[in-house]
């Protein structure tokens with residue numbers, strides 16, 4: 514995680530640089546608003562720690578300029594007791610603020626909280642049914658830890674069934690979603706593909722996962738006590 518510190522007071526800047534880098538963050542320091550804004554707009558930082566009182570362009574101006582150019586979390590540092598600064602900072606879109614002087618653990622806590630907030634929720638990349646695992650990112654399927662080789666269409670078919678675990682899919686639905694075939698007659702292709710898929714996914718294993726629902730279609734689900 515890369516943090517940009519915009520702080521003009523050398524002692525404060527050193528304190529932040531040291532404290533943050535000792536806790537595993539990569540730190541860049543800018544000593545005035547102009548350099549800070551340039552670094553924030555052109556860099557790839559994950560967070561900006563921005564002092565409100567800066568020579569030249571002050572922190573609030575930096576913040577509003579930054580807000581109009583890119584989404585970057587900002588923790589503002591304000592002077593003690595200056596509620597106007599706090600309100601102004603939030604109004605301009607600061608993610609949090611900290612009143613000087615502060616203790617390092619407090620700063621680290623705020624930094625962690627902001628960075629956590631900014632992270633997109635983890636996308637579920639692995640589908641699981643019983644001992645079957647489908648990793649859609651690595652394009653891998655395994656049963657009981659054994660790798661199963663599948664063609665692209667077989668993988669697409671299996672992924673579809675696994676995404677709809679417990680839900681019966683008709684041959685027509687499968688044909689349209691996997692093969693882009695939009696008519697009822699030629700769904701033999703689905704039966705053939707299901708047969709091939711079963712030979713790989715189910716035949717070598719005691720517990721069968723792909724089931725035929727007569728007259729309707731297919732469902733992937735775990736059944737029975739196993």
Ligand code: CA
Nearest residue numbers: 521564566567
């Ligand atoms: Ca300052």
